[in-house]
Structure formats: structure tokens, C-alpha cells
Amino acid sequence: MVRKLLKEKKREEIVKVASKLFSERGFYNTTIPDIAQAVGMSVGNFYNYFESKEELAKYIMQYSSSILGEEIRKISQMDISTKEKIFLIVRRFIEIAQERPELIDYFLRIFLSNREVFSEGCEGFLCVGEVVTELMLFLEEGARKGDLRQQDFFPAFVTIMGPLGGLVFLKGEGILPKNPIEYADEIGENIWRALKSDEKV
Amino acid sequence: MESLEIRRKSLIWISGLTCNGNSHSFLSSTSLSFNTFLNSVNILFHPALTYDREFKDIYEDILEGRLKFDFLVVEGAVSKEKGKVYFQGFDVYEILENLKNVAEYIIAVGNCASFGNFPALYSEDVVGLNFRFDQKSGFFDVGFTTKSGMPVINVSGCPAHPEWIIKTILSLSYGYNLKLDSLQRPKDFYMYLTHDGCTRNQYFEWKVEAEEFGTKEGCLFYYLGCRGPLTHSTCNKILWNDKSSKTRAGMPCIGCTEFDFPLRSKYFETKLNIGIPEEVPLGVSKRAYIMLSGVAKTFTNHRLKGKLEEADQ
Numbered sequence: 001m002v003r004k005l006l007k008e009k010k011r012e013e014i015v016k017v018a019s020k021l022f023s024e025r026g027f028y029n030t031t032i033p034d035i036a037q038a039v040g041m042s043v044g045n046f047y048n049y050f051e052s053k054e055e056l057a058k059y060i061m062q063y064s065s066s067i068l069g070e071e072i073r074k075i076s077q078m079d080i081s082t083k084e085k086i087f088l089i090v091r092r093f094i095e096i097a098q099e100r101p102e103l104i105d106y107f108l109r110i111f112l113s114n115r116e117v118f119s120e121g122c123e124g125f126l127c128v129g130e131v132v133t134e135l136m137l138f139l140e141e142g143a144r145k146g147d148l149r150q151q152d153f154f155p156a157f158v159t160i161m162g163p164l165g166g167l168v169f170l171k172g173e174g175i176l177p178k179n180p181i182e183y184a185d186e187i188g189e190n191i192w193r194a195l196k197s198d199e200k201v
Numbered sequence: 202m203e204s205l206e207i208r209r210k211s212l213i214w215i216s217g218l219t220c221n222g223n224s225h226s227f228l229s230s231t232s233l234s235f236n237t238f239l240n241s242v243n244i245l246f247h248p249a250l251t252y253d254r255e256f257k258d259i260y261e262d263i264l265e266g267r268l269k270f271d272f273l274v275v276e277g278a279v280s281k282e283k284g285k286v287y288f289q290g291f292d293v294y295e296i297l298e299n300l301k302n303v304a305e306y307i308i309a310v311g312n313c314a315s316f317g318n319f320p321a322l323y324s325e326d327v328v329g330l331n332f333r334f335d336q337k338s339g340f341f342d343v344g345f346t347t348k349s350g351m352p353v354i355n356v357s358g359c360p361a362h363p364e365w366i367i368k369t370i371l372s373l374s375y376g377y378n379l380k381l382d383s384l385q386r387p388k389d390f391y392m393y394l395t396h397d398g399c400t401r402n403q404y405f406e407w408k409v410e411a412e413e414f415g416t417k418e419g420c421l422f423y424y425l426g427c428r429g430p431l432t433h434s435t436c437n438k439i440l441w442n443d444k445s446s447k448t449r450a451g452m453p454c455i456g457c458t459e460f461d462f463p464l465r466s467k468y469f470e471t472k473l474n475i476g477i478p479e480e481v482p483l484g485v486s487k488r489a490y491i492m493l494s495g496v497a498k499t500f501t502n503h504r505l506k507g508k509l510e511e512a513d514q
Contacts, residue, residue, distance in 0.1 A: 143475045
């Protein structure tokens with residue numbers, strides 16, 4: 001049990017270091033020896049944790065998705081209004097982007113830009129299933145209660161994820177005049193207005 | 202040797218508020234089943250089948266103690282008030298009160314007798330024999346049992362499948378012990394789902410959806426309102442007329458064996474919220490269903506892409 005926990009902890013450490021390296025140098029310019037060295041482990045030992053660089057790349061996406069999915073799940077289960085939940089999801093996303101910038105950078109600069117790496121075993125929603133599932137559950141409940149307008153899932157999905165992705169991209173490019181969290185409520189309001197049913201204020 | 206006639210159990214079939222759909226269904230059973238039934242059970246009275254004796258004479262014989270019988274089959278909803286529902290000139294309220302301790306078994310055939318069904322929507326006093334929808338506020342008191350010790354046995358469905366009616370009665374007449382579910386339906390017929398045995402299961406697994414009725418291909422769950430994964434029945438295990446079922450013919454299951462059948466609307470439409478089904482298959486959480494569906498949709502089962510008759514895989 002302890003051994004398993006230790007292994008899990010080490011995997012997390014590798015994810016943290018590797019996602020940063022991948023984002024800075026690119027997927028192909030980062031080697032396993034680079035990662036092993038940055039973590040402070042031998043190359044041989046690295047293979048005890050991940051079979052290949054591609055496996056690590058996919059795992060990072062699943063790991064990020066489970067962190068974000070868990071946060072959305074917690075908010076979904078809170079006893080607050082759908083509008084408040086949207087504001088909170090936006091705020092939490094931006095906070096995570098600030099706490100773990102390497103994960104968001106990884107998503108934008110590696111996952112979206114190197115699709116060939118993810119074409120087997122990570123295609124579609126396979127590696128981001130948790131985020132998508134939690135958003136589906138959140139949107140379904142909102143529409144069932146009459147708070148959100150009925151529509152297809154995908155327009156609603158990109159209405160939430162689009163602004164969030166855009167904001168962290170602008171932050172990454174260094175062109176946001178204010179701290180991203182200061183935009184949280186305005187983005188929350190925009191998403192709420194875009195998704196709410198007509199009779200909601 | 203004792204004659205077969207004497208050993209046969211006997212049955213009386215009465216009707217309350219009904220379209221007689223269960224009688225039609227009963228008469229549509231296969232000739233083998235129906236012959237076996239007639240050889241095993243003596244039908245003393247059925248409003249559409251027997252003609253040699255009037256109901257009033259049989260009823261009088263029973264009330265006077267001159268005639269015993271085993272099965273009281275009730276088709277149709279009944280009223281908890283006197284003087285509302287009549288059968289052959291007699292108040293059904295009184296027939297039930299008078300016969301409830303005489304019959305060995307009482308069988309509620311169809312959704313109206315089981316749960317009140319559509320007639321119950323129109324009046325508070327209209328009920329099934331033991332249930333009003335899912336509430337145990339039917340005609341008989343909670344805990345009521347007949348002489349056999351069994352509660353009212355519900356053979357639900359709108360209509361009930363002829364084989365479920367026949368096999369329930371035959372099983373009891375042969376002395377088999379029937380296990381019932383919480384809605385007092387025989388488990389042999391209601392522990393399965395319509396989904397079990399559906400020829401479209403592979404389409405369900407791979408999330409290949411039908412968008413029109415009457416085709417051989419596609420799952421009817423996502424767009425066309427199919428209740429197969431949420432409905433207890435053996436429609437795809439014991440086929441209708443030994444041949445087919447709704448889903449096999451490209452018609453969605455409309456959940457007619459369940460107490461909430463008349464409480465729903467839009468039978469040919471799946472209620473979606475932002476594209477996600479409001480109700481998911483029995484036994485799984487919505488989260489689990491969405492996760493699995495997402496994975497299934499990521500992949501393509503090439504065999505299921507086109508028309509089966511044109512495919513060669």
C-alpha cells in the first residue's frame with residue numbers, strides 16, 4: 001500500500017516536471033533523459049513509471065482532466081444556484097491555471113498542437129473524459145431544472161470552455177493587462193447569459 | 202382413473218374499466234399455449250369466450266356455495282367506491298368483496314387492473330387491485346392475501362403478453378411457487394428488461410442511433426424514446442406471436458409494463474437536456490452512462506455503419 005502511494009507520488013512529480021518541460025521546449029524537443037534528469041532519477045528508473053514518452057504524454061492529459069473534473073464535480077454537487085455554479089467553475093478554472101500553469105500550458109501547447117501523439121488511445125474524449133462527463137452532468141441538471149436553455153451539448157460545451165481557453169492563452173502570451181482572476185466574474189456573467197433560459201435574470 | 206375434467210382448475214374472468222386489450226392479447230396466444238391452457242384450466246366465465254352460462258348464474262352458484270373456483274382474473278381498473286363500475290349488471294366493488302375470500306388466486310391482468318393506468322388519471326377513486334400507480338392504495342388493503350396465501354398477482358402490460366398471462370396461471374395451477382417483485386409481478390417475466398434479447402443491443406453498445414422508425418438498424422434509445430433499458434418485461438425473450446417484438450420491428454418500447462406508463466408523455470421522444478438523456482438505463486449512474494457512451498462514440502464499429510442487408514461484414 002505504502003509502496004503504491006509512493007509510486008503514485010513519484011508519478012505526480014514526473015507529470016509536474018514533464019508537463020513544464022514539454023510546454024517550454026515542445027514535445028519532440030524534450031527527451032526522456034531530459035525529464036529523468038529534471039526529476040532527479042535515472043533513465044532506467046523512469047521506465048518503471050511510464051513505458052514511453054507517448055504514454056507519459058497521454059497520462060498527463062488524463063491527470064489534468066481528472067483534477068479539473070473533480071473540481072467541477074464538487075461545484076456541481078453544491079447546494080447553490082446554477083448561475084453561482086457557473087461563476088464558481090470559471091473562478092476555479094482560472095485558479096487552477098494559476099496554481100498549475102504547466103497543466104494548462106500543456107493542454108494548449110502540446111495536446112492541441114501535437115494531435116498525432118494522441119491519435120491512439122487518447123482520441124476523441126478518451127483522455128479528457130472526466131471534464132467532459134462532469135460538464136455534461138452539470139449542463140443536464142441545469143437544463144432539467146429549467147435554468148439553462150435547451151440546445152445541443154457541443155454549442156453549450158464550447159460556450160464554457162472557449163472563453164476559459166482563450167483567457168489562459170492570452171495570459172500565456174503575456175498580453176493580459178490584469179491578473180486573470182480579475183476577469184472571472186465578467187466571464188462568468190457572459191457564460192451565464194449565453195446559456196441561461198430566456199426567463200432567467 | 203380420475204377424469205381430467207375434475208382435476209382441472211377453474212377460472213372466472215371479470216372486467217372493470219378496460220378496453221379489453223388483455224382479452225384480445227389472451228386470445229392472440231399461440232395455439233399450442235392456448236390448447237395447453239384449455240386442457241389445464243376450465244374457464245367458467247370469460248366475457249368474450251364462454252357462452253353456455255350467464256355470469257349471473259355462475260355468480261349466484263358461487264355465492265350460494267354450490268360452485269368453487271380457483272382463479273379470479275380481473276381485467277381493467279376498478280373503483281374504491283360502490284356503484285361506479287359494473288360488470289354484467291353487478292357492481293364490481295361487490296363482486297370483488299364477495300369473491301376475494303373464495304378465490305384461491307386473484308390475478309390482475311394488464312396495467313389497468315395492476316396499477317389503475319389511464320383510467321386512474323381521471324378519478325381519484327379509480328385504482329388497480331393493490332396499487333394506484335406505485336402507491337399501495339389499490340382496492341384491497343395492504344397485506345391482503347387470497348386463500349392460497351398469495352397477494353394479488355399483477356401481470357402488467359398494456360396489454361399483458363399472452364404468454365405471461367397463460368404461463369402465470371398455468372404455473373400456479375401446476376403448483377409452482379411464483380416469486381414476485383416489489384410490484385407483485387412474477388419475476389419469471391419481470392426480472393428482465395425489454396433490452397435483454399433486443400436485436401439492437403450492439404447498436405446500443407456502440408451508440409449508433411436510429412433516427413427513423415421501422416428500420417432494422419440503429420438503437421432506438423437516444424432519439425426515438427425507447428424505454429427498453431428501463432422497462433421490466435420479457436418482450437424480447439418470449440416473442441409476441443412467437444415471432445417478433447416492438448423493438449425488433451423498429452418501434453421503440455414505450456414502457457407499458459411499468460406503473461408510470463400513463464404518467465409519461467411524448468412516447469416517441471427521448472427527453473434530452475442539452476443533448477444528455479434525462480433518464481439512463483436502470484442500474485447505472487448518469488455519470489457512468491455518460492462516461493461509457495463517450496468512450497463508445499469515440500470508436501466506430503464499421504459493421505454497424507450501413508444497412509445490414511447491404512453490408513458484408
